[in-house]
Amino acid sequence: MSEQKTNNSRRQLLKNIGLSVAAGAVVAGTTTAVQASTTETDKKDPKTKKGYHETQHIRDYYNTL
Template identity: 45%
Template sequence: MSLKAKVETNGRRRFLKGLAMASGATAVAMATGTAVAAPQMDAPVSKPDTAKGYHETPHIRTYYQRARI
């Protein structure tokens, strides 16, 4: 058996082993039948109304100053 054939065979075997383990883990998870509920989230806090769209920030002003030729 050539080296290439051995590498292909080992890769295929590793894939099939992983597939079998994943399906086994899925079966165990399905058999237990217990689900974990997500914690109850509070209502989001509304932010104060601010201007939407483009606005100049200190970061943008610094960029404009450095970009001038």
């Protein structure tokens, strides 16, 4: 009879591991969706300049050449 109890506890352990993995996958999926939506709003900002920007540290580097 003690063998039957051991099998039940092993089955319960495997069920818990499976549920933990599934919950982790759901959390990872929702985190990715939230990050994707915030990056889309950042791209719509008209104040953001694209391309080459000459700053003081770049001018200092050019002066060393």
